[in-house]
Amino acid sequence: MQYAIVTDLNRCVGCLNCTVACKAANSVDIGSFWIKTLRIGPNPKFEGAVCPDVEMYFLTVQCQHCEKPQCVEVCPTQASHKRADGTVQIDKSKCIGCQFCVMACPYNVRYLNEEERIVEKCTLCEQKIAQGELPQCVMQCGARARFFGDLEAGIESFEGPAEPSQMEEDKSYEKCQGERSVLGSLLNPHKESEVYSLPDVGNIPSFKFILRERTWQGGGR
């Protein structure tokens, strides 16, 4: 099992709902973030192109809950560990604050919590997914661009909250939040070559990004 999130970058509008919802759900300190939304671009559509021949998209970045997490490998106390569901978690009672995991992470998503003096990062809302709920960044995605699921079951099976257009009668916010939509049936079709990951330096990031008709700028594949 390998829980992960897939983000459709053609749908993401950069509303920062995921960033804000995460902070609220996980009490993330002021100035710290477990997920950020970067604007990538505007970049030229082709070499030498100038405005208006430019393109951009938004890229959500957080812990990628890697298949072979380097942060886990370097942790001297096994505070950073990989769970059976594939998520990478930190046992705060074991963390000695050596910050080698911060150095070993290719994406800079770990940081030292100055108050508790331990390292923190995205937990993929462990407290919610353990009860069958969706991570808060997926639940609150303003564009229905984010989907959560088990990578081993294929990304087509990933789920997000329902979209009003899919609802027959009650299209209320509450009703949509209570139902699920499936990536394979909600999103526009995509090719396998349009599914990307952040750069891989042997850690094998689990999160995927779908980007159509744009040039992927995030490194990796």
Added chain:
Amino acid sequence: MELQWPLMFFTLFICLGTGTFGVAGLLAGLNKAKEIQIPAVVVSLIAIVLGGLASFLHLEHWDRAFNGFGHLTSGITQELIGIVVFAVVAIIYLVLARRGAVPAWAGWLALIVSVVLVIIMSASYGMSARPVWDTPLLWLYYLSNAALSGALVVLAISALAKPDAESAKGSQGSSAIFTLSAKLALGAAVLTLIALLAYAVFIPSLSPSFTSVGNYFDPTQPTKVMDDPQGMLSGFLTGDQALLFWVGALVLGALVPGAAAFFVTRQQGTTAASTAGVAALCALAGALCFRVVLYALGFSVFVFY
């Protein structure tokens, strides 16, 4: 990456301690330098203890350090095991030195333990996320650091040492040890210079290892200038890090100690010891300068978070 001073001093003191013990061990392995053994091992152990204290200062929760410590794939665990083994060997070595001559096997063991500890320490920074650290050049640099600072410490001790009555009968008097230590220091300075020049070529070549996304904007840091790792790497020889690299690491850390090791053989006694001591301090200061450069350029492959 922000500077981690405790870790920089940790690696510096480990290099000093292993270098001093390793050079003393080499001389003992060659059946030389009986009179410098005890002060050299004492200096080495003091340096290792200081290194250990520096590493503890880095830990935010050192009180939990032994609560579950021992994950073997962790460089920190490997370093701890290496330091414990080193300390045990050094204490046995000290006992042997106090009893009389250090046997040759103990000398070679001291050299091996010292080299292994430096390699373990270097390997703990070999993280694929940070290409500037993830190279055997770091091993070479730290080994040359250890050899240079250690040889200069032994050189200073041998300049002050009174010839041992037994060894003075033969050709292995303290002047011979002094000359040999100077040669070792000169060789280590050349090795440091080679490691630094290799790094000067290597670092700019790393640009393709870092992700480029063109223009970007982080709304959580709206006024922050865009990071440009490629630009910093390709321009590090002439940019912000140039002074630290050329004057600090290269001139102060390699050329000055090398020149001192070359000319010190024309001096004697306290003058020679002072020259060697100052050269050792220069070597350590230069080594610290390059550690600052390594941290400043120790970006991860994806820097935009």
